Amino acid sequence: MKKTDIGVVVFIYAVGVLFLVMTFQLPAAAQTYPLFIDLLLLALTTAYLVRMVIGARRKGVTSGLEDFQDFLPGQFFPILGMVILYLAAMYVVGFYPATVLFMVGCLLFLRVPKWQILLSTAAVAALVYFAFTMFLRVRMPAGLLFR
Amino acid sequence: MLETLALMGQGFVHALSPLNLLVMAAGTAIGIVIGCLPGLSAAMGVALLLPLTFSMEASTGLIMLGAIYCGAIFGGSISAILIHTPGTPASAATAIEGYQLTLQGKAGKALGTACIASFFGGLLSCISLYFFAPLLAQLAMKFGSPEYFWLSIFGLTIIAGVSSKSMLKGLISGALGLLLSTIGMDPIEGVKRFMFGQSSLYDGINVTCALIGLFSMSQALTLAEARIRARARATKFKDKMLLSREEMKMLAPTIGRSWIIGNLIGILPGAGASIACFLGYNTSRQFSRHKELFGHGSIEGVAGSEAANNAVTGGSLIPMLTLGIPGESVTAVLMGGLIIQGLTPGPDLFTGETAAMTYTFFAGFVLIQFFMLGIGLLGCRGFAQISRLSDAILIPAVTVLCVVGSYAIHKNFMDVIIMMIFGVLGWLCRKFDLNTAAIVLALILGPIGEKGLRRSLALSGGDPAILFSTPLCWLLVALCVFGVLSPVLMARMERKAGGVDPDDA
Known part of the structure; x- marks a missing residue:
């Protein structure tokens, strides 16, 4: 697991929650489709989080900063x-x-x-x-x- | 049949108009320049120049974009051969043998081989475009709302296919794109959704702005993050570029095999020219009578790679034009070009007046290959010098073109801001292994799927059984299962070919 992936998960959760809050402000008939997509996004992100935790237990945690080696x-x-x-x-x-x-x-x-x-x-x-x-x-x- | 033949003939007549010929020449030359600049991809080039086609006739605009696409795929081989740096990932395999030939003082021969193999690969790929596209379009004409829903789901399962490293991250990117596609007016209820008080978001996020941001602006930011390196001086060459009859005879079977490989890879959603070039290269080595030359400068290796990556071009247009399913980044951008022209990709492109436009584009695509051959052979020496252009100049130049391109769509400053947001999002996606192509595919397919699903449910009074009511629905369900499983297949192919990330050819 890369530590930088935690940021990705937090970002996606933040987007998902923001859209969830806005979805509940829509009329009931217009809520179903965006709600389904939003829950799908949150479910996939949770699945990725679970995989990250399992990966961290098995293989340990890396900083992920190796992807930023050339970053100036x-x-x-x-x-x-x-x-x-x-x-x-x-x-x-x-x-x-x-x-x-x-x-x-x-x-x-x-x-x-x-x-x-x-x-x-x-x-x-x-x-x-x-x-x-x-x-x-x-x-x-x-x-x-x-x- | 006769009607199709008439449309084909008519297509050539229209494609041969002076304006179309001019556009082909300009598009091919621009494409080659973009292709031979390391760091710029074919998708990025097509996205960047998409706004130039706004005022053109649909067929002329598409011909221009097709010419940029084909030119860029070939152009990548110039820097691969001369400075050992592939201009696009599609030429990665060409660099192996091409640069060895350059070191031996045979750069002209390598470039000539690349040019001729690219020509035949591209030209032969037009055959499948002509014959498979109408057949698939006829099938797609039987589609109703439930089938369109499944079609979009099939397209979305491709998201898993185009994911470079993690399937889950690819799916997350797709779901994020789907969520962003819900911004704007609800298509059935007429309610404003997630518009943040911006009336310019009424019709949703402008796909072209998103494309320019995700593919072009993010590329400028990627170039800006790393040290600006001096490029190697392109080798000046004096040897002949044209091949002898014996050499052509030797290369013919290699080109034929690579054509089949490239075409199939092109039709397969999720795969791209970067995989095809390695498969073409490996196959040419397997069947070669001069295996000992591989790794030391083999023109068969160059031909195998280049014919395969150019054969992808025609094949990749088939699912996009007939089903409205772009299988990879460049075709997603080309689909954006069709949508801008007010056309709906799918079977409608093959009926009525639109069919004439489609066949003009097909004919243009054939002619583009001849322009690529001519401009490639005559201009290689000049293009070789362009490949040295520094990233330091490309960063601000690409940024300015992104700004102008996104502004030109509706002459609206909000579009520039949206492009910039997607540019930063695209850059973050690249850094954190999320998938920009998946976001774009979801942005395009999201509204199609939503309309298909909600119309089907409205027709059936809310009964979901309508989604499984026809054999075509079941066929598409089977394709969706294939779409989910395809990444495993792709990963195996990539490993076997020793390939690279398929998502940004």
Whole structure:
């Protein structure tokens, strides 16, 4: 058994219980199907929990951190943060300025040579412009500031 | 029969329109680029470019997605041969012999073999697509609500099949997907369910956003978590790519065997190109007259693997198009493409006006193989250099395309947020061995099953015996049992083939 699997079980139980509570707020006729699916999810998670306990008794417990050997939190979380900021910036300043800021920021953080930053940012912006704005006629978000 | 032949002919006429030919060329080239970039999979590429097909005619959009699919499966062999890093898991077996040939200065020969074997594997797989798909569709026309319920259950049992390590975790992923599929309006009672106050969830979770998040955004996050490594420089090669008549004669039986293997694996739900390539490779070794060359650079090994993984493409479309059951990740994404076009995968695709669209797609699928051969042979040298593109550039570029793709569906910012949530969910699933393909299959099949079950019960006044009322119901029940048992079979096949995880070819 991996210790990290405990987190998986807790997460699935939390989702299951949340949906269970919401299911009981539905009218009776609409409850049956979601209730069945939710109970199925909880039953399968319980079966997995039982298997984890049996596995722990037989083979012991491992940390599960071996799956995270290559994980670089100092790289991953800043990038995830930049993605979230990108979405927020897109909402405020609009798609194209936010995209340029995100691309440049992310590539600088990943220490990409400057000429490649310039080239790839221009290429991505041009690709989106021609494929989506020109070809598909999708109006990308203008942002609150420029509306 | 005559009607079918007419539809086939008509399909070729439509597929040969300048726009369709342009789309085939562009899709194949894009697919090869995606395939030859290690870290990007065929499913991810198709999901990422799905929004580009919104404004196209249904057949043209599907041809584009099919071209990306075929191109990506072949493209994986370029980096496998030149830098010993398979672009997609489907080319893992190709790397064994292909890289040995590169070390001997025969990279051109290896790439030529991969290209020609991929062409024949893909082309021959179209035969089964043409002949088995209409037969299965005719059977599916007899389906009523109870049969559709069982059909979705059969699809869901495949979830166990596509699970990579633990069947229970696969089933949990499927149940989670089913639960998420209940978000939105109740189809019978008309009650709002689990919408968290968001009116954009009225029609449920947008499957395309979920697909882009689970397959593409999660891939960008996976690339972001590991050290950015410099890729090996792709070997420049000068030897001839074309094969001699003797070599073609030697490879013909290998390609034939791999075609049959790949096709069967493709039709079987839950299996995929990553299993087929190892089975094709192993079979080519078993039957080879030059066994001593295996492990030291054998073109038979390259042909066995590449013909098998490309033969999967046509086969895998059969259950998706005829029954609405996607057997693996890429076909689930392609099914998303059909749904976006307002089409319902299943027997309806083979009747009325829709049949013309289906046969145009089939004809396009045949022509795509020729484009793959031409672009592959002519462009290998250029694609080889693309395979060196750093993950550092791919991470923000893929993220931007995910954002744009999900926004373009309804021009709604909420879709971008949903895509992002599914992206993080997909990344967590990969880390904790849950199954993203199972979640997607459940999201697609959940509403079909729910409608089938509730309509059947409404028709019978609540009597569940209606679910066992016809021989077809029993046939589907038997298939469900097979679906549950299939993981054991798959695990054996995978062990025998020394294969890899089947879920993300």
